[in-house]
Amino acid sequence: MDAEIISVGTEIVLGQIVNTNAPFLARQLGTLGITADRQLAIPDRQELMVASIRTAWQRSPLVFVCGGLGPTADDVTLAAVAQALGVKLTVDSDHWRWIQGTFAQRHQPMMPENIQQAKCLTGGEPLANSVGLALGSWYEHDGHRLVVLPGPPREFVPMVTGEVMPRLAKIVGQRVQITSRTLNFFGRSESQLMDEIADVTADLSGVMITSYVQPDAIQVRMTVRNQPRAAANHLLDTAQARIVKEEAPYFFGVGDDCRLAAVVVDQLRDRGWRLTAAESLTGGMFQSTICSVPGASNVFDGGFVTYAARAKEELLGIDHQVIAEHGVVSAQTAAQMAERSRQRLGVQVGLGFTGVAGPDSLEGQPAGTVWVGLAISGQPTTTRLLHLGAYRGRQAVRQWSVQAGLQMLYRALQK
Amino acid sequence: MDAEIISVGTEIVLGQIVNTNAPFLARQLGTLGITADRQLAIPDRQELMVASIRTAWQRSPLVFVCGGLGPTADDVTLAAVAQALGVKLTVDSDHWRWIQGTFAQRHQPMMPENIQQAKCLTGGEPLANSVGLALGSWYEHDGHRLVVLPGPPREFVPMVTGEVMPRLAKIVGQRVQITSRTLNFFGRSESQLMDEIADVTADLSGVMITSYVQPDAIQVRMTVRNQPRAAANHLLDTAQARIVKEEAPYFFGVGDDCRLAAVVVDQLRDRGWRLTAAESLTGGMFQSTICSVPGASNVFDGGFVTYAARAKEELLGIDHQVIAEHGVVSAQTAAQMAERSRQRLGVQVGLGFTGVAGPDSLEGQPAGTVWVGLAISGQPTTTRLLHLGAYRGRQAVRQWSVQAGLQMLYRALQK
Numbered sequence: 049m050d051a052e053i054i055s056v057g058t059e060i061v062l063g064q065i066v067n068t069n070a071p072f073l074a075r076q077l078g079t080l081g082i083t084a085d086r087q088l089a090i091p092d093r094q095e096l097m098v099a100s101i102r103t104a105w106q107r108s109p110l111v112f113v114c115g116g117l118g119p120t121a122d123d124v125t126l127a128a129v130a131q132a133l134g135v136k137l138t139v140d141s142d143h144w145r146w147i148q149g150t151f152a153q154r155h156q157p158m159m160p161e162n163i164q165q166a167k168c169l170t171g172g173e174p175l176a177n178s179v180g181l182a183l184g185s186w187y188e189h190d191g192h193r194l195v196v197l198p199g200p201p202r203e204f205v206p207m208v209t210g211e212v213m214p215r216l217a218k219i220v221g222q223r224v225q226i227t228s229r230t231l232n233f234f235g236r237s238e239s240q241l242m243d244e245i246a247d248v249t250a251d252l253s254g255v256m257i258t259s260y261v262q263p264d265a266i267q268v269r270m271t272v273r274n275q276p277r278a279a280a281n282h283l284l285d286t287a288q289a290r291i292v293k294e295e296a297p298y299f300f301g302v303g304d305d306c307r308l309a310a311v312v313v314d315q316l317r318d319r320g321w322r323l324t325a326a327e328s329l330t331g332g333m334f335q336s337t338i339c340s341v342p343g344a345s346n347v348f349d350g351g352f353v354t355y356a357a358r359a360k361e362e363l364l365g366i367d368h369q370v371i372a373e374h375g376v377v378s379a380q381t382a383a384q385m386a387e388r389s390r391q392r393l394g395v396q397v398g399l400g401f402t403g404v405a406g407p408d409s410l411e412g413q414p415a416g417t418v419w420v421g422l423a424i425s426g427q428p429t430t431t432r433l434l435h436l437g438a439y440r441g442r443q444a445v446r447q448w449s450v451q452a453g454l455q456m457l458y459r460a461l462q463k
Numbered sequence: 464m465d466a467e468i469i470s471v472g473t474e475i476v477l478g479q480i481v482n483t484n485a486p487f488l489a490r491q492l493g494t495l496g497i498t499a500d501r502q503l504a505i506p507d508r509q510e511l512m513v514a515s516i517r518t519a520w521q522r523s524p525l526v527f528v529c530g531g532l533g534p535t536a537d538d539v540t541l542a543a544v545a546q547a548l549g550v551k552l553t554v555d556s557d558h559w560r561w562i563q564g565t566f567a568q569r570h571q572p573m574m575p576e577n578i579q580q581a582k583c584l585t586g587g588e589p590l591a592n593s594v595g596l597a598l599g600s601w602y603e604h605d606g607h608r609l610v611v612l613p614g615p616p617r618e619f620v621p622m623v624t625g626e627v628m629p630r631l632a633k634i635v636g637q638r639v640q641i642t643s644r645t646l647n648f649f650g651r652s653e654s655q656l657m658d659e660i661a662d663v664t665a666d667l668s669g670v671m672i673t674s675y676v677q678p679d680a681i682q683v684r685m686t687v688r689n690q691p692r693a694a695a696n697h698l699l700d701t702a703q704a705r706i707v708k709e710e711a712p713y714f715f716g717v718g719d720d721c722r723l724a725a726v727v728v729d730q731l732r733d734r735g736w737r738l739t740a741a742e743s744l745t746g747g748m749f750q751s752t753i754c755s756v757p758g759a760s761n762v763f764d765g766g767f768v769t770y771a772a773r774a775k776e777e778l779l780g781i782d783h784q785v786i787a788e789h790g791v792v793s794a795q796t797a798a799q800m801a802e803r804s805r806q807r808l809g810v811q812v813g814l815g816f817t818g819v820a821g822p823d824s825l826e827g828q829p830a831g832t833v834w835v836g837l838a839i840s841g842q843p844t845t846t847r848l849l850h851l852g853a854y855r856g857r858q859a860v861r862q863w864s865v866q867a868g869l870q871m872l873y874r875a876l877q878k
Binding site: 058059060061062063064065066067068070071072073074075078083084085086087088089090091093096100118119120121122150153154155156157159161162178179180200202258327329330331332333334335336338339340342344345348349350351352353354355356358359360362363392393405406407442443446 | 475476477478479480481482483485486487488489490493498499500501502503504505506508511515652653654655657658661673674675676684742744745746747748749750751753754755757759760763764765766767768769770771773774775777778807808820822829831850851852853854855856857858859861
């Protein structure tokens with residue numbers, strides 16, 4: 049099936065923001081064998097929107113209109129869609145009550161225009177928004193389908209995966225059988241990873257393999273088309289076994305939503321272990337990442353941010369001598385941070401992070417030089433030296449340090 | 464002048480790469496007062512390209528066709544443009560000699576198809592490529608202009624700035640003067656903020672005002688067109704003064720890159736103050752946000768993550784009695800976390816964060832209920848109760864708590 053995507057937003061058209069929704073949707077559609085051959089971005093000017101939507105609606109069996117569902121005066125998407133299709137808008141009274149309740153819970157006054165966000169196309173089906181106020185809309189007529197989606201990516205993404213994809217899968221279900229599986233890796237360059245994967249899967253021509261770089265992982269998606277489920281899964285099992293064998297040190301889990309922090313929290317909980325950390329360059333980001341996992345309290349009580357040498361000595365009791373002799377960016381300091389934090393909290397696992405986030409160098413070490421220490425009760429403390437690409441900036445160095453620490457712990461938990 | 468941008472590439476349409484060329488070009492055009500109201504992405508299928516280019520060429524005075532100038536079989540952009548416009552292609556013999564020389568110098572064999580990259584539209588003007596092999600093309604007929612540009616951003620960007628913009632500037636004559644300024648707010652809903660701003664700027668018709676929601680701020684951009692710089696700035700000053708007066712509690716700075724954490728770090732440094740924190744639900748995110756600012760070491764040594772009640776008591780010495788009597792999610796606990804962390808580090812400012820990140824409720828308090836405490840040396844400790852929209856998820860509740868803490872401190876520093 050061919051599709052068209054219309055992205056609405058003056059800030060997109062002026063180049064003030066980069067449109068990431070359309071490529072995300074296109075990748076999702078691709079897994080169902082649907083190609084969006086025309087992808088248009090236009091400003092939120094109603095007459096231009098009406099003309100563009102009408103053309104797409106007449107021409108294509110599936111049209112997406114994305115953005116412009118907010119409560120302000122320049123959010124005219126629903127009105128434009130209604131005009132283009134010649135249908136009216138209705139207030140979804142359940143959703144309107146929910147919006148009112150939400151404002152009450154937040155002790156915020158309602159604006160009269162917030163009722164906009166409870167509207168959807170008459171004769172259509174509202175699409176639930178799990179993280180925002182505005183409803184999406186799904187409308188069908190005469191073999192044509194039009195889907196209205198919100199603009200903010202954090203609302204757009206879950207509505208696509210949670211509401212749109214299941215409906216589309218039902219529609220194309222009989223036509224194209226798509227079986228896919230995502231493998232997650234960290235710590236390898238994308239080109240190297242994909243080269244090596246291509247080598248070990250060269251003879252598996254039925255498996256299409258694509259990669260997608262996330263801030264905290266490289267996701268490798270394997271897709272098999274037009275095969276019965278059992279045969280497809282057998283093919284995916286074969287490919288997965290070869291890939292995981294080749295890339296064992298970098299692999300950490302299966303699934304689109306698999307996150308290394310969540311895997312580590314699960315494995316610690318299964319062992320009945322708790323962890324803590326002492327963080328210098330990461331400044332609390334490791335512990336915050338652990339706390340981003342629901343149920344973190346099963347494995348984490350608290351820990352330390354020791355940014356300055358003074359805090360390392362005062363809060364953790366790091367030997368002044370160690371810092372004076374080896375520097376704060378050293379294996380010795382990282383190891384002591386891990387050990388002392390573990391001892392102070394009386395838990396099984398402690399991590400220490402120290403390094404140069406940049407932009408400036410420190411103690412003669414260039415930005416991107418990072419030591420991670422890992423202390424586990426009853427085991428010798430280990431350390432790892434990272435040379436991260438500082439040209440990507442301070443935040444990336446800190447994020448990769450956190451992921452490298454999670455990876456060290458993950459590997460230790462496999463033993 | 465209105466323009467259209469057509470981006471060609473199957474990898475764009477499949478979502479395998481994000482199109483950054485179109486927003487770059489749009490921003491460049493904006494400085495000349497040119498708006499690209501239709502921005503289309505299509506795959507490199509010749510018949511679809513011909514149809515799309517022909518429609519744009521008939522409709523608009525300025526059309527850009529970007530990508531598909533390589534030497535391989537799927538690079539059919541020039542052929543499609545030639546067909547749509549009804550013109551032929553010519554080999555630019557100077558450029559062809561230069562390509563041949565380049566291959567010789569690199570000791571690389573020439574491919575016969577490399578001659579594609581020396582072609583341009585007959586009757587048009589070749590555009591020099593400073594970093595790649597393919598020529599661009601500039602073609603004019605009957606008041607319409609069509610510009611062909613290469614796809615790789617490292618070739619695209621210099622061709623736009625070096626070849627296209629000077630030609631367009633001559634055509635548009637005087638550069639249309641665009642003067643804009645961004646104001647940053649936190650803690651107000653977008654709809655409420657924009658309603659109130661519309662009220663106080665209703666008579667300033669020369670100022671266009673748009674809003675854009677960032678995870679940590681609402682950015683309000685004011686734009687004035689076609690006014691001499693001094694007059695435009697006077698208008699922006701007037702608008703800014705009224706808006707900031709109306710929204711004083713929520714305003715924190717001017718500029719696209721203005722971040723509340725950086726503003727707070729600057730102001731603390733100016734006073735010679737240092738800060739620390741004790742974090743429960745935020746789990747280190749506040750301190751990590753402070754450390755994301757280069758130069759954070761001027762105001763921050765370290766602090767505490769006290770996720771469990773046990774850590775609050777052991778690391779900070781929070782009275783067991785206080786937690787037992789008031790609960791961990793209480794003004795009293797938040798205040799003691801702020802005070803004790805401040806005292807332990809011996810610094811001027813301490814913050815305490817405690818609350819319910821969700822998804823579950825805690826101590827009978829719903830997810831989204833958060834207390835922030837602020838202790839400043841020599842001042843009475845203050846606390847603030849937040850009711851955050853828990854429907855947005857655990858991460859958003861934690862992020863907003865961090866921003867609310869920064870805002871509390873920012874306001875205290877204004878006094």
